[in-house]
Amino acid sequence: MAKQKPKKPRQPPTTRPHIPQRPPTEQHDRLRDREQSKPARFSSFDDGSEDAMRRLQRKLAAEEATKAKLAERLSFPRLLTWWASKAIAARKAKAPAGMSPSYPDIKIPKEWPSLHLPAGELEREKGPRLSRTLYWWLYPPGEPVPQKPQPTPLRPPQKYPNMGLDTDRPPAPTLAQKAKRARGWYWIAGIGVYAMSSYGVYLYLQYNKAARIQADNEREYALGLKRRPVVDTHAVYENISEKYDSSVRFSEWCLGMPLLRRWMLWGLQGDVLEVSAGTGRNNPYYNVDSCSSITMVDNSSNMLEIAKNEFERRYPYYGRISFLAQDASKPISSPSGEGFDRVIQTMGLCSQESPVDTLRNLERQCKPEGRILLLEHGRSHYNWLNRILDAYVLDHARNWGCFWNRDIGKLLEESGLVVTSISRFHLGTTWLIEASPRAREMRDETAEPSSVAVPQDCAERKKKEGSEMDSAPLLR
Numbered sequence: 001m002a003k004q005k006p007k008k009p010r011q012p013p014t015t016r017p018h019i020p021q022r023p024p025t026e027q028h029d030r031l032r033d034r035e036q037s038k039p040a041r042f043s044s045f046d047d048g049s050e051d052a053m054r055r056l057q058r059k060l061a062a063e064e065a066t067k068a069k070l071a072e073r074l075s076f077p078r079l080l081t082w083w084a085s086k087a088i089a090a091r092k093a094k095a096p097a098g099m100s101p102s103y104p105d106i107k108i109p110k111e112w113p114s115l116h117l118p119a120g121e122l123e124r125e126k127g128p129r130l131s132r133t134l135y136w137w138l139y140p141p142g143e144p145v146p147q148k149p150q151p152t153p154l155r156p157p158q159k160y161p162n163m164g165l166d167t168d169r170p171p172a173p174t175l176a177q178k179a180k181r182a183r184g185w186y187w188i189a190g191i192g193v194y195a196m197s198s199y200g201v202y203l204y205l206q207y208n209k210a211a212r213i214q215a216d217n218e219r220e221y222a223l224g225l226k227r228r229p230v231v232d233t234h235a236v237y238e239n240i241s242e243k244y245d246s247s248v249r250f251s252e253w254c255l256g257m258p259l260l261r262r263w264m265l266w267g268l269q270g271d272v273l274e275v276s277a278g279t280g281r282n283n284p285y286y287n288v289d290s291c292s293s294i295t296m297v298d299n300s301s302n303m304l305e306i307a308k309n310e311f312e313r314r315y316p317y318y319g320r321i322s323f324l325a326q327d328a329s330k331p332i333s334s335p336s337g338e339g340f341d342r343v344i345q346t347m348g349l350c351s352q353e354s355p356v357d358t359l360r361n362l363e364r365q366c367k368p369e370g371r372i373l374l375l376e377h378g379r380s381h382y383n384w385l386n387r388i389l390d391a392y393v394l395d396h397a398r399n400w401g402c403f404w405n406r407d408i409g410k411l412l413e414e415s416g417l418v419v420t421s422i423s424r425f426h427l428g429t430t431w432l433i434e435a436s437p438r439a440r441e442m443r444d445e446t447a448e449p450s451s452v453a454v455p456q457d458c459a460e461r462k463k464k465e466g467s468e469m470d471s472a473p474l475l476r
């Protein structure tokens, strides 16, 4: 007889399943370390109980699941596919019935559960911007939308479709209806026209007043009853140097002056002299590499200081530059001692006390084969505009040191320069001039000084500062 094994006594059923002790893993160690680093009263780990073990396992499982979910959601290709499918579905919904847009369906695999989120949830999470960008990338605004083919009309189109025969369309609005709809716009336009015309009338009255005063004054100067008022442009420029650039920048830009400046300075070479350089508004247009030397002259040292700082900031490596604070009508020393190849001036004649003397001096400073380039402003082709310039010249000169009604053509004629080309812009007020010096023997060195009167208090100031100005302080 086979020996029967003694039967094991039956265990009473346990209420909780037995959980065997797990061998420690790296993760286990990590979690334990983390738990143990907490204050003792919060520690829920390794108190030896089964409960603690179960808690730990639940925690591990939850952490793993969160990580997997996050990794899945943040996967960029999946997001892209999801958005593409949404966008295409939206496009399809908008497409005219019976037309299939030329975009393929994008099927989202079932095993990407997080991409089947309720509508709007993913956008909320990741932000709608990318979704919009993608939409516009897929469907650029200018893309033609396929048109639904029109059914052939059963009857020829009506000649007068809104005479009651064509019942498909609503009747065209009457003129009264149109007027009623546009009432808001009429109000806005009306107020605009009223404001503009009021301002026009105001300007016209102001202009008339200024012109009358100017005419009376001119009569009195001619009769010797009154002395011509004097504007010391030197003092004006010393005062406005700080705000000069910011004040003229916008109007110059509107008039396209940067283009004219660039045009004028294009291809400058050799020894270059710029007179009335001001704050260096021409600095950006110099091709310094082709200039053997540059000399900038202005009688306002404040203006010239700004030009100097700007030039050094723009071309820190260029050393053949000098800045002379002196009158442009006085002799100017050139680096070679033989004169300059190119002499330029922009917006200078309007503010000089004796512009003809300056032009004659520029001729003297220029080499015989050199060129004189001027960009100036003055009287216009049109009398109506000249009358406005005349009426406001004093106010403008007091504020900006600029006599804007000078006849540039007449000044050139008086100077005797050989003008090779003149172009005029802005109703003839802007002059772009190219000239050459006359042969030395043709020049009349004893010519009378300019017919533009030197204002009296300027003459007095010059007398006082005479020695200082003539010595031409060299800023660099």
Ligand SMILES: C[S@@+](CC[C@H](N)C(=O)[O-])C[C@H]1O[C@@H](n2cnc3c(N)ncnc32)[C@H](O)[C@@H]1O
Residues within 6 Å of the ligand: 233, 234, 237, 275, 276, 277, 278, 279, 280, 281, 282, 297, 298, 299, 300, 303, 326, 327, 328, 329, 345, 346, 347, 348, 351, 352, 353, 354, 402
């Ligand atoms: C209207 S600003 C022109 C500045 C600059 N050329 C431009 O295009 O913006 C006139 C400049 O001419 C200068 N100026 C006036 N009379 C001068 C003279 N006799 N000699 C040298 N510069 C003079 C003024 O100081 C001022 O900087």
